[in-house]
Amino acid sequence: MFVPGLYDVHAHLADSRLSAELPAILQRCADEMQAVLVNAARQPEWQKVLEIAQKPGMYAALGLHPFFLHEASDDWLAQLEKLVAAELQSGKLIAIGEIGLDCWDGRKQIEQQKNFLRLQLELAHKFSLPVILHNRRAWPDFFGLLKELRCSRLLGVCHHFNASRQIAKQALDLGLYISFCGPLTYTQSNRLRELAKYIPADRLLVETDCPDLPPQSQRGAQSRPWMVEEIMHCITELRRVSMSTLQEQIADNWQSLFGKQIRKVFTEIRKRK
Template sequence: MSNYQHALLVDSHAHLDGKQFADDLDETIDRATSYGISNILTIGCDIESSKRSISIAEKYEQIFAAVGVHPHDAKEINTESLKILGSMLRHPKVVALGEIGLDFYRDRSPRDIQRSAFRKQIQLAKEMGKPIIIHDRDAHEEVIQILREENSSEVGGVLHCFSGDLRMARQCLDLGFYLSFTGTITYPKNEEIRDIIKAIPIERILVETDCPYLSPQKFRGKRNEPAYVRYTAEKIAEIKKLSIDNVAQITSRNCHDLFGFGHMDL
């Protein structure tokens, strides 16, 4: 029996298909359950990782998958890969298209190719009726512009690991999107992101790990994992002056409203 049965959380963004979990995935998932994590959404970054994410979701009842091509791999997007993604999106455990977006920090794909891949995948999501999971790094204005121009509000979605300012946060909320936060909100110098959390309604917030990356302060420099989403939720509870139970219930409800899964103890 979980020690956290009254405050079940969802890790809304994990990368369980990576080599970092190859040797202990079962144990990692068991640990998440013992920390009161009811569900995990594992996210594809290219066609192959999307396939692996579906396989993991098929194996574990509490895990769901998202499929998509990350801006780093935007060159993968063509007629054939879009057809493959469309087929994957019909899988009963695939709940979203992502992660997709723009990354002008690393610029691993030319920016015009990133923009095109982003737009084409939003169009596919609309065609398939699936929400989108957005990666945005140093591309805030263009991400908002493309979301508007492609009428992405028709399907909605989430800005994962939100890194914009309060103005951008409000623009995202106006578009009907959720904002998701990681363990980085526990870093001492991240006061600006904590101020954003304070200013926006919790009814539009999701919690995530982005594991194996972005461990909370307590585990900084070590592998992140779904169990640690609890530390992000606890920080949000502190910022919002709510109980951890409140944060767990509301963020899980938010996840259910967006993706169609999540513990519903309300």
Template sequence: MLFDTHVHLNAQQFDEDREEVIKRAREAGVHYMVVVGFDRETIPLAIEIAESHEDIYAAVGWHPVDAIDMEESDLEWIEELSSHPKVVAIGEMGLDYHWDKSPVDVQKEVFRKQIRLAKKVNMPIIIHNREATQDIVDLLEEEDAKEVGGIMHCYSGSVEIAKKCVDMNFYISLGGPVTFKNAKKPKEVAEEIPLEQLLIETDCPFLAPHPNRGTRNEPSYVNLVAEKIAEIKGISIEEVAEKTTANAFDVFKIDR
């Protein structure tokens, strides 16, 4: 039994065959998923998908690339949705210095507001980080995000920073890149970070794992991530599946 902790089944890439994709995931042993909504368009569909499937949940937040578009009413809306029975986290949120749509100071302010909201409603947070590692860590420390903890989504940083994040009450989530031949850092993290602090994800439709790299990713492929972690750690895929699923239940506060 596998838990894909970060999917975008609400993306337009799945508009034609969403239910078939979910069926394939079930057949591959992926029984649990969290659909992440991150703006006005994707949040309602994330909720709708979660409401329609017993073992699918939703996360709601605001993506840093679009931070400049967020209004106070959007934050109030996210707070309102946080009480929905299928919403299990706030996010994805964070910093993204790769794209230049939203100024850094605006991204940081929106990030801070969402951390404070998560603390107010006592929910874990899902962190998006692209080329902004030190600022992410500094901000999490400044805002005492350890109080709620959460997930470093699709982690691609160093072992040293991963350990620091674990100390701040965050799980390290690995996705398709851990299977890439040239992905040194994710493999080091898979080796060094204890299984008790790891999660698995696809981030579908993005970052499909080897040997499907370059194609549309989907939740059924998360077993390839689990297989690679098992190989790196020298343990069974069953052990990886069991522990990462238990970790997901814990971080999302889902009753088993």
């Protein structure tokens, strides 16, 4: 179902900074890209994300990013579950995200963050959905939480992966995919570049985190989903593969990660006939 081309597994197209330009962005995505996974960061974005996902090639991930937990309503979990249950059969809601733990600013909120993450992981499990993970300076807490939950397999994506090779191995052992974005293309990103060579081809993904983390040629500006191409160019050089090989691999990886969600819809349609 997913054919070779450009895929962005992590873009925030519902971000209010993009409102004015959104129709033009969606048009260019439709012209140039195979698929974009639109990630929610905050509860007020959920409806907008679902609305954008109605477009061909657009998909939705709904969740709460660790930075925006304070603005969630008291009944956020019930709201999220209601939306997920209602949207699941559309084949457009294909993941729970962006969720995770962030200790960039210290560990003050870690227990609250772990609680929100646990509830969202349980929701993903309930609906058999992959997760889009944002973990920063919090990997030991993340692996510890999974252990508490007796979770030894997890389908999902480590977005903007930027940790050590040892942590990458732990994530891969769980079954997670590793996604690279703009910073990989910065000339000083030696550690990231080594990692991009190390990750097995069948676990590799690319993203822009649009409108943030622009690639080298756009530094100082905002990123856009089609800029995955620059990140892919960087990967083809690092791994010494052709662009068409990498495009095929990424389409295959989308298929093995999200294919089940899409297949479910087709089975439903067949059943109805």
